[in-house]
Structures are given as C-alpha cells and as structure tokens.
Amino acid sequence: MQSVSWVARRCPRLSFVPLAASIALACSPTGMASSRGPILEGPADQGAPLPARQDGDMALGRDVFRNETFGNEGFWTDAVRLPAGIMAAKVTPMQALSLGLQVDVDAIAPALQKTLADQLRADPSGRTAPLLNEPNATALLVEAGAVIGMAPKSGKVGATCALCHTMTDASVFTAPGGGTSNVELLPVSGP
Numbered sequence: 001m002q003s004v005s006w007v008a009r010r011c012p013r014l015s016f017v018p019l020a021a022s023i024a025l026a027c028s029p030t031g032m033a034s035s036r037g038p039i040l041e042g043p044a045d046q047g048a049p050l051p052a053r054q055d056g057d058m059a060l061g062r063d064v065f066r067n068e069t070f071g072n073e074g075f076w077t078d079a080v081r082l083p084a085g086i087m088a089a090k091v092t093p094m095q096a097l098s099l100g101l102q103v104d105v106d107a108i109a110p111a112l113q114k115t116l117a118d119q120l121r122a123d124p125s126g127r128t129a130p131l132l133n134e135p136n137a138t139a140l141l142v143e144a145g146a147v148i149g150m151a152p153k154s155g156k157v158g159a160t161c162a163l164c165h166t167m168t169d170a171s172v173f174t175a176p177g178g179g180t181s182n183v184e185l186l187p188v189s190g191p
Contacts, residue, residue, distance in 0.1 A: 065165075067151050069158025077156035083142065090135040094126055096147070102168045107146035 076082045086096075097103070105113060112131075119129035126132045141147050142157055149163025 065160070066148075066162045067145075067160060069151050069153065069160055071158075073151075073153050073156035073158035076158055083139070083157050086138055086142070087135070091138050092133045092135050093137050093141060094129075094132040096138055096141075097126075097132075101150075102148040102166060103141060103146050104148050104168075105146070107144055108141070109144065112140070112144075 093103070105116070108116070116129070116131050119131055120126060123129055131137050142150055143152050145152055148166050148168070149160050151158050151160050
C-alpha cells in the first residue's frame with residue numbers, strides 16, 4: 001500500500017491509471033468472466049415472467065439510467081482526471097472501442113456521422129479510418145455525450161449506470177474484441 005501512495009504523491013497524473021484500467025476491465029465483455037468460463041445469464045428455467053409494471057415513467061427512468069451521474073463529475077474529472085488522462089495518453093476512438101467502451105452514433109452531429117459512415121464504408125474494420133484513429137476525436141465524442149455512460153456536464157464528465165450496464169446493437173460498427181457503436185436498449189418491461 002505504501003508504494004501506491006508514493007506513486008500518487010510523486011506522479012499525480014498516473015494515479016488514475018489503475019482505477020481507469022479496473023473500470024475498463026470490469027465493463028469489458030470478457031472482464032468479468034471467471035476462470036471457468038463466461039458469466040451465464042442465470043438458470044435456463046427462470047420461472048414465469050413477472051407482470052409488467054404499470055406505474056413509473058419509463059422515459060424518465062431511461063434518462064436517469066443514461067445521463068444521471070449523481071454528482072460524480074468532480075470525482076471523475078478533478079480527482080481521477082479521466083478526461084485529462086485520456087487526452088494525455090492520446091486514446092483514439094478505436095482504442096476506446098477495443099477497451100469495451102460503446103458509442104451512441106445518434107448523439108454525434110449529422111456531419112460527423114456522415115464522415116464516419118464514409119470512412120467505415122471505405123474500410124469496415126476501422127483500422128484506416130482517420131476519424132477513429134485521431135485522439136482529438138475521442139474528446140469530441142465525450143463532449144458530445146456519445147460515449148455511452150460518460151455524461152458531460154458543465155465542463156466536467158461523470159459516469160452513469162450505462163457505462164457498465166448497456167449493450168449496443170452493434171448496428172454501425174464492432175471493434176475487434178471490444179465495444180460497439182449505436183445503442184438499442186431493450187424495453188424495461190412489456191413487449
């Protein structure tokens with residue numbers, strides 16, 4: 001434990017690396033797999049389905065799930081310095097996708113969507129797509145609120161429930177061994 005505090009005091013910019021790596025691993029599709037294999041979705045026979053709830057506001061619940069940070073922006077931006085670390089490490093969107101982050105293409109400006117679509121048509125793997133391999137584009141995606149689970153608020157970035165608990169439909173792009181682009185959430189209840 002002594003060495004961790006020494007690193008935090010001597011290299012404050014590096015102190016976020018273990019935490020950020022842990023979060024990326026925990027949120028990655030294979031990060032929580034056990035040595036005996038992937039985590040299963042539960043028993044095959046899960047009993048009768050529960051009746052659909054009639055109370056509550058589904059749209060409000062979805063908004064809270066996707067955008068509410070519960071005030072953790074100061075932690076992620078000021079203490080962990082996640083946005084600064086992403087920029088200092090020159091993380092490209094392609095690298096972020098391969099770590100398991102997911103992108104909501106609908107949150108990107110239409111002109112940027114078209115550019116990305118043209119680049120992915122030219123190279124469906126994304127390896128030569130200039131936009132996916134430009135570190136500054138990662139900051140643009142975060143600022144646009146397009147990185148699922150990272151909510152920009154008043155010049156800071158917070159983490160939402162969706163960071164770890166959302167799966168996209170991969171309708172636009174799937175990074176080799178990593179994240180996907182575009183979001184299609186299943187309904188909370190009912191068909």
